[in-house]
Amino acid sequence: MALDSKIPNGPISDKWTDYKDHINLVNPANKRNLDVIVVGTGLAGGSAAATLAELGYNVKAFCFQDSPRRAHSIAAQGGINAAKNYQGDGDSVFRLFYDTVKGGDYRAREANVHRLAEVSTNIIDQCVAQGVPLAREYGGLLDNRSFGGALVSRTFYARGQTGQQLLLGAYSAMNRQIGRGKITMHNRHEMLDIVIVNGKARGIIARNLITGAIERHSAHAVVIASGGYGNVFFLSTNAMGSNATAAWKIHKKGAYFANPCYTQIHPTCIPVSGDHQSKLTLMSESLRNDGRIWVPAKIEDAIAIREGKKKAIDLSESERDYYLERRYPAFGNLVPRDVASRAAKERCDAGFGVNKTGEAVYLDFAAAIQRYGKEQAFLKGVDATDKEAVTKLGTEVVKNKYGNLFQMYYKIVDEDPYTSPMMIYPAVHYTMGGTWVDYNLMTTIPGCFSIGESNFSDHGANRLGASALMQGLADGYFVLPYTIGDYLSPDIKMGPISTDTPEFEAAEKAVKGQIEKFMNNNGTHSVDYFHKKLGKIMWNKVGMARNAKGLTEAIEEIAALREEFYKDVKVPGTDKGFNQELEKATRVADFLELGELFAKDALHRNESCGGHFREEYQTEEGEAKRDDENFAYVAAWEYKGKPSDAVLHKENLVFDAVKLVQRNYK
Secondary structure, rough: OOOOOOOOOOOOOOOHHHHHHOOOOOOOOOOOOEEEEEEEEHHHHHHHHHHHHHOOOOOEEEEEOOOHHHHHHHOOOOOEEEOOOOOOOOOOHHHHHHHHHHHHHOOOOOOHHHHHHHHHHHHHHHHHHHHOOOOEEOOOEEEEEEOOOOOOOEOOOOOOHHHHHHHHHHHHHHHHHOOOOOOOOOOOEEEEEEEEEEEEEEEEEEEOOOOOOOOEEEOOOEOOOOOHHHHOOOOOOOOOOOOOOHHHHHHHHHOEEEEOOEEEEEEEEEOOOOOOOOOOOEEOHHHOOOEEEEEEEOOHHHHHHHOOOOOHHHOHHEEEEEEHHHHHOHHHOOOOOOHHHHHHHHHHHHOOOOOOOOEEEEEOHHHHHHHHHHHHHHHHHOOOOOOOHHHHHHHHHHHHHHHHHHHHHHHHOOOOOOOOOOEEEEEEEOOOOOOOOOOEEEEEOOEEEEHHEEEEEOOOOOOOOOOHHHHHHHHHHHHHHHHHHHHHHHHHHOOOOOOHHHHHHHHHHHHHHHHHHHHHHHHHHOOHHHHHHHHHHHHHHHOOEHHHHHHHHHHHHHHHHHHHHHHHOOOOOOOOOOOOOHHHHHHHHHHHHHHHHHHHHHOOOOEEOOEEOOOOOOOOOOHHHHHHHHHHEEEEEEEOOOOOOEEEEEEOOOOOOOOOOOOOOO
């Protein structure tokens, strides 16, 4: 199948407007005759379900959590971008568009990104109308703060819980529609397959996670909004339940999977402390707004700190290396995430790490506390030379901005970040790859749409901070409601889709067959045993830095591990009720295939860009070395029975509105 991105003609600033002016619409009276399934209730799925129901469609929403409000979007802390230019510092729709394309290392689809920048301003108005408590300045206007990869302040926030507050806004909109009967909510249900009838997505097979029942659900269109696949690494900042099953199941039924190697390593996470951990904890990127990142300038000081003979506060300014400020003076501590992550790894690999494992750097707020303290001292008429008073005043300001994050760090690490620098290290966070979609957000399966983190389209090789929430809400509130209507317009007279068909029967039989295989397997090892082994292969050979030798080994090792998994996994309990080990088994089975395709994609891409860093392709200074001549394309993989046989399709990327230039953060 040839890829057709269906990008509208005309100037980029007019594409979305012209598209909306000429698409087919569904009469309000006819929307009530159409059913839409939405899988996932995070910011993308929740906003889509609420909006589609508000428009009149009958929505069937599915989540594996006990409530839509427990979707992983609540974990997003730092903020959401929008080109409002409230700060008057030169922001615009084009500036946000440009920063997003540039920050994604010129590997995103330009038309989708411009549309994202256009609708970003509407998102803020929508959320304020919902009552989302975004931070405000003293005069009452919405406040902004800076995030990595941008030279303007455009990030709206609600302390350190922006994702949670935005999700509560979408959740309240969903609840209104649930109350009206327009959304039928299926909590504790997991999609295990998609059903295709006459070439179109017409429903899903889901497992009731409480009763174990396998259910058939039909609709005129299916929307996948199930998030990313970061847990293929086992240790990530994702919730343990986050998985790739919905996206992977549609891939195996014909949806191309694009750019799986583009995975973001977040630079600001609490470091790994041992094999006992089941997940890692993110410290919001907003902390880099005020925190300064450093390691000891002398390796002997780093060794002394690791051995407990010295503390961070024992080192003077001259004994510290603020390496991001030194290497990237224009952006300083706010360089894009891929740059900050690799820089931290480079310092730790060189022996300057500051925790017992040698894999941590400092994030220090002492300077910010003093700066804010002196400002408050002048405002309050306090002696600005009184260090104790200044420190107290500055600590209060920092506490008001980041208090819940500091509290979380203290509870996990048992160190006070107000008096001693935080220790941070990069960790797997967000996946820029995902199911391939066209401009309409539809996959290569007609009638199957993919929105939010589950698709590939908006972030290129490296997501800018505060743009994940922007994409999720843009897709759900303002893009999908238009594009899905255009697709559904011919179906208004079709009537309900029957689940009593050979296609539904075959899909249900396949799902039950996999479950029975797991339950009857006489293995000796737990699901986590295999998931952890996969995670170590992924982190060591497909992680922050990759090379051809390691990737080739990873492909072979993952294939062997997958074979061992099916022979030797042990799933206790029964499939007739609540069984979390069975849930994990189906998810890890998908990760064991996705991980191999991930490594295959990274091996074929002989360049470094964004979150994909091949050691063979770097500048003398250790920066990513893109190959725009040979790799300025989306790698969309077609499933052919197993990952090793996947067929590559290319969508060439054309940048008409942005001059293709080499990144330069110096």
